Amino acid sequence: MRHYQLFIDGEFTDAASGQTFESRNPSDGNVIATVAKGGREDVARAITAARRAFDEGPWPSMTPAERSAILLRLAAILQERQGELSELEAEDAGHTLRLANLFTVPLAVNHLQFLAEEAGRLEYTESIAQRAPFPAPAWNFVQREPYGVCAGIIPWNFPLIMAVWKAAPALATGNTMVLKPSPYTPATATEFVAAAGEAGVPKGVLNVVHGTGPIAGEALVTDARVDKVAFTGSTAVGKRIMQLASETLKKVTLELGGKGPTILLDDADLDIAVPGALWATYLHGGQMCESGTRCFVPAGLYDEVVARLVESSEGLTVGSAMDFASDIGPLVDHRQVDTVKRYVQIGQDEGAKLLTGGDVPTGVPQGGYYFAPTIFGGVENSMRIAQEEIFGPVLSVIRYESVEEAIRLANDTIYGLAGSVWSRDIPRALEVAKRIKNGTVWINDHHLLSAAAPHGGYKQSGLGRELGRWGLEEYLQVKHIHVDQTPTKDQKFWYQVIGL
Numbered sequence: 001m002r003h004y005q006l007f008i009d010g011e012f013t014d015a016a017s018g019q020t021f022e023s024r025n026p027s028d029g030n031v032i033a034t035v036a037k038g039g040r041e042d043v044a045r046a047i048t049a050a051r052r053a054f055d056e057g058p059w060p061s062m063t064p065a066e067r068s069a070i071l072l073r074l075a076a077i078l079q080e081r082q083g084e085l086s087e088l089e090a091e092d093a094g095h096t097l098r099l100a101n102l103f104t105v106p107l108a109v110n111h112l113q114f115l116a117e118e119a120g121r122l123e124y125t126e127s128i129a130q131r132a133p134f135p136a137p138a139w140n141f142v143q144r145e146p147y148g149v150c151a152g153i154i155p156w157n158f159p160l161i162m163a164v165w166k167a168a169p170a171l172a173t174g175n176t177m178v179l180k181p182s183p184y185t186p187a188t189a190t191e192f193v194a195a196a197g198e199a200g201v202p203k204g205v206l207n208v209v210h211g212t213g214p215i216a217g218e219a220l221v222t223d224a225r226v227d228k229v230a231f232t233g234s235t236a237v238g239k240r241i242m243q244l245a246s247e248t249l250k251k252v253t254l255e256l257g258g259k260g261p262t263i264l265l266d267d268a269d270l271d272i273a274v275p276g277a278l279w280a281t282y283l284h285g286g287q288m289c290e291s292g293t294r295c296f297v298p299a300g301l302y303d304e305v306v307a308r309l310v311e312s313s314e315g316l317t318v319g320s321a322m323d324f325a326s327d328i329g330p331l332v333d334h335r336q337v338d339t340v341k342r343y344v345q346i347g348q349d350e351g352a353k354l355l356t357g358g359d360v361p362t363g364v365p366q367g368g369y370y371f372a373p374t375i376f377g378g379v380e381n382s383m384r385i386a387q388e389e390i391f392g393p394v395l396s397v398i399r400y401e402s403v404e405e406a407i408r409l410a411n412d413t414i415y416g417l418a419g420s421v422w423s424r425d426i427p428r429a430l431e432v433a434k435r436i437k438n439g440t441v442w443i444n445d446h447h448l449l450s451a452a453a454p455h456g457g458y459k460q461s462g463l464g465r466e467l468g469r470w471g472l473e474e475y476l477q478v479k480h481i482h483v484d485q486t487p488t489k490d491q492k493f494w495y496q497v498i499g500l
């Protein structure tokens with residue numbers, strides 16, 4: 001049994017209240033760790049440490065290259081511990097060992113490396129032309145500066161990657177951070193901040209407080225000493241955070257939910273597109289913001305595509321995350337299983353046809369939180385199963401008559417995070433991609449987020465961008481500095497405006 005503590009000012013510590021909560025392995029429901037339950041006092045202490053590290057410590061005034069070198073050491077430590085971190089992510093967050101080893105940890109390392117290096121390539125001082133009405137001899141430039149103390153609030157689906165997505169851009173650009181992981185998944189985020197200390201990140205620069213959203217999360221969002229909140233999670237909580245942050249007008253970036261379309265055009269290569277639609281839906285059991293859970297199929301291909309989707313889906317193995325044979329692991333919690341069950345009922349009540357799955361599968365380990373890969377046919381885009389984020393392995397197949405109709409339906413949602421278009425004709429697919437109101441559109445693939453490309457949502461999928469230089473810029477303020485070189489007071493004729 002492990003015990004995860006808070007990490008404040010470079011030291012592991014229990015909560016001031018002494019309270020703890022339990023963390024369970026979703027593969028069998030067993031308690032695997034106790035976790036210090038941070039409250040308002042702990043959050044205040046972490047903010048004080050981050051504030052001091054920013055206001056008095058060396059971190060913000062180090063050169064980008066110096067900070068980058070430390071973060072690259074951190075990436076190397078994570079890479080060395082790939083096996084151990086993969087096992088932790090499997091045990092704590094239900095990533096199958098294949099997902100954790102092939103995707104989660106390599107991606108976390110790759111994204112950290114890229115963001116650390118890219119921060120060194122940004123222009124922090126940029127000369128600009130003077131366009132004032134007074135032609136003063138002056139030098140004008142823009143200085144990019146860190147915001148200060150950032151709060152990083154992250155969900156349970158990809159705890160290590162989410163910790164990297166928050167801490168890497170914040171730290172690489174000279175900010176300090178208090179990170180709050182989801183109470184469901186404390187493990188790898190704690191390992192991450194400890195490794196940051198080993199890599200040479202100074203004390204107070206990166207802190208972690210475990211705790212609930214309403215207590216620890218809201219304490220972070222409302223504290224006037226926090227300059228920016230970077231949140232990833234549900235759209236409902238994102239709205240609450242934006243409201244709370246408005247009291248102190250904090251900078252806010254929000255990475256929220258999605259209901260991604262996968263649009264199969266009539267010339268799609270079905271050998272790639274059919275498994276592609278399942279890849280879009282079932283990776284990590286559908287517990288991904290950018291999952292493609294609405295599959296749009298031309299009427300002429302509908303029966304063939306549905307038959308192939310169902311056949312492939314029924315060939316997938318659901319089982320323990322710790323088993324290399326499992327294609328799909330558990331959901332994070334029994335409440336998530338209940339949510340998915342509820343949506344299956346809603347889909348049936350709305351008149352969609354349950355083609356496969358729809359319940360807890362047989363032959364899975366006792367006590368775990370499993371759900372069978374599920375496909376609904378005959379779905380109307382207006383149904384709740386096509387409009388609301390389910391966050392489980394549920395695919396809605398929607399028939400369309402024309403590409404115009406597919407585009408209209410794909411955009412008919414409050415969300416706009418990510419989607420995909422499948423076709424052999426790339427120029428044609430590009431025309432469709434341009435008209436999809438999503439922050440990311442893949443052609444003939446899904447889920448392949450790049451460290452160099454911006455990731456974020458249109459509409460109610462979020463505000464701002466993560467990754468790439470766009471993600472780094474979200475952590476930098478721009479300051480205009482004007483250096484006046486007018487030699488004498490008489491030449492400063494604008495002083496006459498107030499008679500000087």
Ligand code: NAD
Pocket residue numbers: 153154155156157158180181182183211212213214216217218221232233234235237238240241254255256257258288289290389391417457461462
């Ligand atoms: P959630 O919104 O319930 O919780 C996310 C985090 O916010 C957790 O740390 C939680 O403790 C905290 N929180 C909850 N209430 C809070 C409050 N009132 N104040 C401050 N913090 C609060 O989300 P979840 O269930 O953990 O994660 C799933 C959601 O995350 C899905 O909607 C998914 O689409 C989204 N997500 C988005 C992205 C993206 O990049 N857009 C990536 C991953 C997950």
